Amino acid sequence: MANYHPDTRLLNEYSSGTLPLAQSVCVSLHLNYCDQCRRAHQQLQQLGSALFEEMAPQQVDDSLLRTVMSRLDDEVQPLSYQSTPAADAPPPLIQRLMRGDYEDLGWEKVTSDVRMSRLRTGDIDNEFALYHIRAGASIPRHTHKGTELTLVLEGGFSDEEGHYEVGDFIMRDAEQQHSPTATRDRDCICIGVLDAPIKFTDWKYRVVNPFLKIQPS
Numbered sequence: 001m002a003n004y005h006p007d008t009r010l011l012n013e014y015s016s017g018t019l020p021l022a023q024s025v026c027v028s029l030h031l032n033y034c035d036q037c038r039r040a041h042q043q044l045q046q047l048g049s050a051l052f053e054e055m056a057p058q059q060v061d062d063s064l065l066r067t068v069m070s071r072l073d074d075e076v077q078p079l080s081y082q083s084t085p086a087a088d089a090p091p092p093l094i095q096r097l098m099r100g101d102y103e104d105l106g107w108e109k110v111t112s113d114v115r116m117s118r119l120r121t122g123d124i125d126n127e128f129a130l131y132h133i134r135a136g137a138s139i140p141r142h143t144h145k146g147t148e149l150t151l152v153l154e155g156g157f158s159d160e161e162g163h164y165e166v167g168d169f170i171m172r173d174a175e176q177q178h179s180p181t182a183t184r185d186r187d188c189i190c191i192g193v194l195d196a197p198i199k200f201t202d203w204k205y206r207v208v209n210p211f212l213k214i215q216p217s
Ligand SMILES: [Zn+2]
Pocket: 002, 004, 005, 006, 030, 034, 036, 037, 038
């Protein structure tokens, strides 16, 4: 059972569909581990649809009606339902991460103890990556310009503010400098979503910046 959760604002944006895609995947994965947030998400969705139904109808002008009518004449491509997954099935990327199926991904070495794999989500504003931290090792101390979301998939890690296990969801903003250390008993695999490039603050790790496509300060 997860002990660290997305805050209300994030959950609200997730439920209303306004959260960027990479961050949504991170929240969605957390919901797989957390009954409490899953229930809150369902309630927010119900609330959203109730509010939508109560909205007063808006007056529209004739041009909109003409546009709609003209589109009715357009030829419509038939939809194929054969490969459509069940409506409530998680997207393939999430299913794969939930299965722990990430060995064959393209891993880049960050330090001797840390490797990362960037995954494409189609969200160009957010970097979505898996981090593999060897048992007992640390990710170099770093800051970032925007928000950093982390979700633990395997093992656990600690930083200056707490200890995190599988399913835990951690949000850090630009001011919080931290240095996560994996637990000693096993390797840690976590997801990191960044909405601005990461910046290592220890001078000796500046050399790894090219791996992460970081502009040195
Ligand atoms: Zn939760």
